[in-house]
Amino acid sequence: MKKIILGVFFILAFGCKTEQPKIASMEEEVKVLASDEFKGRETGTEEEIKAAEYIMGLMTEMGLDPKGHAGTYYQTFTFKPKTDPHQQVGFQETGDSTITGTNVIGFIDNNSSTTVVIGAHYDHLGYGGEGSLYKGEPAVHNGADDNASGVAVLLDLANKIRGTKLSKNYLFIAFSGEEMGLLGSNFFTKNPTLDLDGVSYMLNLDMVGRLREDKTLSVSGTGTSPIWPQVLNASNPGFKLVLKESGVGPSDHTSFYLQDIPVLHFFTGQHEDYHKPSDDAEKLNYEGMRLISSYLLSLVQELDDDEKLTFRKTKNESEEVPRFKVALGVIPDYMFEGKGMRIDGISEDKPAQKAGLQKGDIVVQLGDSTVVDMMSYMRALSAFEPGDTTTVQVLRNDQTLEAPITF
Structure with missing residues (x-):
C-alpha cells in the first residue's frame, strides 16, 4: 500500500519528463510533506521514511548526485532518546529502544575544491509530544512552515542552481532529527560524506514560509564571516533584513558553525501556529518563498567566484539569555525592531491571557x-x-495600558 501511495505522489510531483525536468511546485511539495498521510514526520517513524523517499525522488528527478552512504542519497544515524532533559543524546549502534533518523543528501559536482552546503530539516513533531505547544488531544502536527517550507525552498534552489553555470560544488541536505536536538546535522558534521575542510559556507532554511507584507526576513549568523553584511545587502531585492550576528541558535546551522564554517540562517518569523496542528500548507506565503529562493540564488552567484569564505567566531548570544522560572505565556515577535517586546501570539490559560493582553x-x-x-x-x-504578582505595561494602538499579572 505504501508503494502505491508514493507512486501517486511521484506522478503528481513529476508529471512528464522533458529535457530539463520540471519538478513539483513548492505548493505541491509542502502539500505532500505537510499532509496527514505523513503524520507529522516524526524522526524514526515509517512516515518520516516516506517523506525521505519523497525528497529522494525529487532529488533524483532533478539530477542531483547521491551523496549519502555507499552511493545512496541516505545517511542514517541511530540514537537512544534521552530520558533526562539535561543530558545530551548520543549516537550508537542499533539496539533496544533506539531510533534511526535519515538525512537525505544530493550533490552537484562541479569538480571544485570548495563546496557550499545548503540545508533544511524535514522532520517534525508527529502527534505532538514534548515540543508541542498544543493543549488538546493528540493530533497530527503537519509542520508546513516548520519545516516543509524550508525543504521546498531548498529543492527549488537546488533546481535553480542545477540549471545555472556555477563553479563551486553544491551539497543539499534534508536533515532528520532537528526537533530532537539538531541530531541529523550534528551527525553529518561528525561523519561527513565529503571533506568539511573544503566547505566554504552553509545556508540553513528553517521556517521561511510566513513572509509578512513588509517582507521582513531574519538572517542569523552574519558575524560568522566578514563578508556577510556586504553580500546580503548587495544582493537584496527589497527585503527588510533583520541581521543577527551569532552563529549559534536553535537550528541546524549551529552544527556547522561549531566546525568553524561560516553560516547563515534564514527565518520569516514566529507565529501562533508554531508547534501546533494548525501549521498547515494553505497558510504559507508561497510567493514569499519564491522571492527567498531567488534571493539565495543571487547570493550564491555573487559568492561563486570567491575563495573559501573567512570564518569568524561570534558572541554566543544563547549564553547571555537569563534563566527564568515563570512564563508570561506569549509568543514574542522576534522580527520586531521597535522599542519593547511585541506580542505575536497569546497562549491559552496563561498569565498574559488572564491579564487581558492581546x-x-x-x-x-x-x-x-x-x-x-x-x-x-x-x-x-x-x-x-x-506565585508572584506584579504589573505589566503595554502599548496598544498608541495607548499605554497597565494590568495586574500573576505568575
Missing part, C-alpha cells in the same frame, strides 16, 4: 523593569518566582 501589544514595562528589547524583557522575567 496579539500586537508591545510590552514596555514588567514590574519595575523597563522593557526595550527581547533581552531586557527576559531579564525582567527572570526576577520573578511562581
